[in-house]
Amino acid sequence: MTTEPHWYKSSYSSNGGQCIEVATNAVGALGVVPVRDSKAPDGPVLRFAANAFASLVEGIKTEEFGAV
Numbered sequence: 001m002t003t004e005p006h007w008y009k010s011s012y013s014s015n016g017g018q019c020i021e022v023a024t025n026a027v028g029a030l031g032v033v034p035v036r037d038s039k040a041p042d043g044p045v046l047r048f049a050a051n052a053f054a055s056l057v058e059g060i061k062t063e064e065f066g067a068v
Contacts, residue, residue: 005023005025005026005034005045006023006025007021007022007023007036007041008021008022008023009021009038013038019037019038019039020035020036020037020038021035021036021037021038021041022034022035022053026047027050030047031049031050032047032048032049032050033047033048033049033050033053034046034047034048035047035048035053
């Protein structure tokens with residue numbers, strides 16, 4: 001990645017470690033949202049197209065995938 005990611009977790013992430021981190025600063029430069037497991041910061045990174053990530057977030061908010 002040519003843009004250094006700035007990782008952050010949701011303010012709702014105090015649930016015992018079942019968290020992901022995102023680096024939305026890559027959207028402008030690369031058009032992707034990198035996502036990683038907060039427990040494994042040196043592990044693999046998934047890169048979602050910005051519109052796909054936005055759709056995922058919207059689906060979670062509307063419980064399209066069931067209650068989280």
